[in-house]
Amino acid sequence: MVSTMSTATASDGTSIAYDVAGAGPGPAIVLVHGITESSETWAPIKERLAENHQIITLDLRGHGDSGMADRYDLEAMAGDVVAVAMAESLEQPHIVGHSLGGAVVSAVGAAMPVTSVVNVDQSLQLGGFKAGLEPVEAMLRDPATFPAVIEGLFAEMSGTMLPPSEMGRITAARQAKQDVVLGVWELMFTMSEEEIAAVVEGALAGYAGSETPYLSLFGIDPGPEYASWLTGFISNATVEVWADHGHYPHLVDPDRFEGRLEDFWSSGG
Numbered sequence: 001m002v003s004t005m006s007t008a009t010a011s012d013g014t015s016i017a018y019d020v021a022g023a024g025p026g027p028a029i030v031l032v033h034g035i036t037e038s039s040e041t042w043a044p045i046k047e048r049l050a051e052n053h054q055i056i057t058l059d060l061r062g063h064g065d066s067g068m069a070d071r072y073d074l075e076a077m078a079g080d081v082v083a084v085a086m087a088e089s090l091e092q093p094h095i096v097g098h099s100l101g102g103a104v105v106s107a108v109g110a111a112m113p114v115t116s117v118v119n120v121d122q123s124l125q126l127g128g129f130k131a132g133l134e135p136v137e138a139m140l141r142d143p144a145t146f147p148a149v150i151e152g153l154f155a156e157m158s159g160t161m162l163p164p165s166e167m168g169r170i171t172a173a174r175q176a177k178q179d180v181v182l183g184v185w186e187l188m189f190t191m192s193e194e195e196i197a198a199v200v201e202g203a204l205a206g207y208a209g210s211e212t213p214y215l216s217l218f219g220i221d222p223g224p225e226y227a228s229w230l231t232g233f234i235s236n237a238t239v240e241v242w243a244d245h246g247h248y249p250h251l252v253d254p255d256r257f258e259g260r261l262e263d264f265w266s267s268g269g
Contacts, residue, residue, distance in 0.1 A: 022050025034099025038064030072183030110206030159246020213269020
């Protein structure tokens with residue numbers, strides 16, 4: 001698989017590292033990783049998709065080989081993806097994001113023309129996530145306890161189906177930078193649930209009247225009301241749950257995930 005490493009510059013001057021691999025007809029595919037991870041997390045999926053598609057993987061600001069920044073909010077990270085898309089002159093790419101990356105691509109899909117959006121295991125109802133973080137906020141802010149808390153959070157979410165080799169690969173590549181994590185989650189610590197909901201509503205406003213195909217694929221069930229909530233903002237959204245697959249359903253069964261993406265893209269959602 002031939003790939004090339006490049007750098008784009010975000011609107012605030014942050015250097016964003018990205019990689020281009022593969023080639024194929026149709027729109028390019030942009031893959032966006034989760035918090036504390038990097039483009040390397042996508043390696044098994046990238047390898048499969050690059051046989052027939054052009055694949056762009058990037059490191060969000062503060063992650064992997066990208067630069068540090070003053071801002072790590074959703075708007076800034078969505079801007080990282082837009083900067084890479086502009087640098088590569090991408091016309092309406094497919095965008096796929098996992099965890100934090102799922103929230104990022106959701107915001108990108110509302111802000112620029114894309115062919116489709118796939119959000120892997122990231123609920124956009126962030127009130128529940130805020131409630132889960134509040135008991136450990138003090139420990140996250142303490143440099144002495146931060147590493148153990150982060151490790152515990154991801155171990156709890158990963159589930160039992162992820163192969164140990166994959167969990168080891170992800171863990172070995174993880175870069176848990178405290179200032180970056182706190183910057184990403186600052187909204188959770190400083191805003192009420194109502195204020196957070198308003199931020200999400202604003203980020204999704206661009207989908208009004210849009211027919212962009214949107215797949216929200218979960219390994220951890222977001223609850224029975226989630227689908228109706230999401231389609232209130234994104235009319236073309238589909239919510240799918242792979243039961244008991246944990247936070248990394250795409251890495252638990254990468255062949256199934258690749259097939260699901262291909263079906264989703266070929267059917268137009």
